[in-house]
Amino acid sequence: MADDLKTETPEIQPEVRREQPLARIQAVPWLIVIVLLAAVAWLGWRAFFYQEEGDPVGSAMLAFEKQNSLTVFSSRFEVVAESVDRRGVLNLDLLESRQAAIIPATVEYRLDLSSMDRDRFAWDEERETLSVILPPLRISRPNLDEGAQKTFTEGTYVSRDASADLARNNSQQAERKAAEFAKNPQVLALARQAAKDAVRQNLAIPMQVAGYGDVSVEVRFDGEPAPE
Template identity: 45%
Template sequence: MDDPRLTNPTVPSTAPTTRDGTLARVSLLPWALFLVTLAAAAFLAWKLWQPEDIGDPLATSLVAFEKQDKLTVFSAELAPVVSSDDARLFGLVKSKQVAVIPARVDYTVNLAKVGRERLAWNAPDQTLTVRLPPLTVSRPNLDEARAQYLRDGIWISREAQDKLTRDNTRLAEAQAVQQAANPVLMELARGAAKEAIRQNLSIPLQVAGYGKAQVVVTFDQ
């Protein structure tokens, strides 16, 4: 007689595994349907509420400029060192004064000169290019209250001292103008201007609906 253990080998059942997989697929189905429904609803809502025209980016930028006339973008503290000589009584009485007079200069951009012709909008890239007029450097503001003086002379009259001070003030202002035009300071001021303009225009563009807008700033050559 055949051994039933040989003719009927035990085969491991795969039913539990198949059932678990089926249950897993069935349990994911409601979530998948929910996500599809949510995505469809979101798309329909976006199409319903999306404005057909979110505005002219150039007009938006010009409005932002109109709110500001001249924009101060950079300030520099300078310290001109100057000296003046004075001679009186046929050159017999000589005096000299050395002065260090702190000065401040401001670098500004005249936004009133920025019209539509200085703006360019690249719609595919959402890039706004702005061409600014040259920077304007203010007249130096001398702080004579903090000035330091060194005088040399056997005798310095009041008239001679006043003349030395006036001459040093004039020389300090002229020297401050030269220092303000230093290429290093001018480059720092241009960099500050570009950053200020980018910040001033990026926010209005984002509010107008251009969330990915970029602003590129250049200067007249």
């Protein structure tokens, strides 16, 4: 009877755990960091240094890609302006004053690089020469240094209003004269030559870095004949 009431106790199997090596667990974050750094380095190289092989024009355009405008020349000169003010009563000029001013002015000459598309570049593989055609120079509005101007005033009595009118007229006159002087053929020639030199320098060095060697860069403006 006792044998019939005997119960069997189920065996409890111990749970087996496989612990991963500590070195492997610690290496996972470092592997992720290395992969991320490699990805960032590749993206940076792709964005800033990669160019199609055998495409010197693409390399040249890449040198201008980050620049919308390039200041190539600055001219500083003095402009002389003279104004006369007459004031009176009943159409009679009782008071007359005159003021002459010597005003320093600065004008900048810029290249608009945003219009430099592929049609403005040509590569001569045989001569290892890159030809570049530049758009016309843009001339800035004259910047008058009125704080450094010299004035000479004549008149028996110069009222405050007359002095203000003389100064305003001289400033307007000086700006017009400065704009005209900026278009002087001799000054323009200097600015255009400075632009060519700047473009040669900005292209020759990046082309060498890109692996094209000692490349010649020929630069001319719209309308100028190509060199023979």
